[in-house]
Amino acid sequence: MNKPIRSEEDVIKGCIANDRIAQEQLYKQHFSPMFQMVHFYCSNEEDAMEILNSGFLRVFQKIQLFRHEGSLAGWIRTVIYHVMISEIKTKQRTKPNIELEHNDAEHHDFTLEKLFKEDLDSLIHQLPPATARAFSLFANEGYSHHEIAEKLNISIGTSKWHISQARELLQHKIKMNHE
Known part of the structure; x- marks a missing residue:
């Protein structure tokens, strides 16, 4: 069993090596602020979690592209934000538009x-x-x-x-x- 990884650099290297413990640590460290961001744009928690998990999957797939030019948190936020926008656009294309009643608060x-x-x-x-x-x-x-x-x-x-x-x-x- 692998021991917990401490430094951000070790987490990044572990994620590049597909180390599940490193991925779990990165996920847990960044879950809360990323969930807040995604949930703000989504109508419910289920959609937010679906998008967030897709976003973290993309983070793990692309982490080798992180260039240390800014913060890791900022890079993760950008990746997840782009996944979220893409998913929202896809859902908009597949959802029928429903007219809103102007009198219903x-x-x-x-x-x-x-x-x-x-x-x-x-x-x-x-x-x-x-x-x-x-x-x-x-x-x-x-x-x-x-x-x-x-x-x-x-x-x-x-x-x-x-x-x-x-x-x-x-x-x-x-x-x-x-x-």
């Missing part, structure tokens, strides 16, 4: 999975700069409110407000684009 809870990456990026750039930055850190990069607060030198409450404000503004913009 539940239907106003739009999900961002209905947007392509370019559309979402365009909408995010229309947000106030501080709100856009906090939202991007939360949604695209998987940062927690605590991490956002530290990175942007704001309080956790302010981080939560920016994310809530971004969601509200994006939902309004999405609704306006679909009417």
Whole structure:
């Protein structure tokens, strides 16, 4: 039985060698922030887990391409994000569009999975700069409110407000684009 691997470099080398213990360690270390990112875009946990597992599979298949030019977490986030966008686009092509009733409050809870990456990026750039930055850190990069607060030198409450404000503004913009 292999012993647990400690350093990031050892984890990377182990994953390249298809070592299951290294893969498990990488998965466990990066699961939570990656799940938050994917779940934010998906309508339910089942879809999020399916996409996340496909994303980690791609990470394990492509880890030898990691060039240490940035953080491993950032590279993993990018790989999983691209898998997620691809899966969402595929599902959009296979799902029939259902008309939303404008009077039903539940239907106003739009999900961002209905947007392509370019559309979402365009909408995010229309947000106030501080709100856009906090939202991007939360949604695209998987940062927690605590991490956002530290990175942007704001309080956790302010981080939560920016994310809530971004969601509200994006939902309004999405609704306006679909009417």
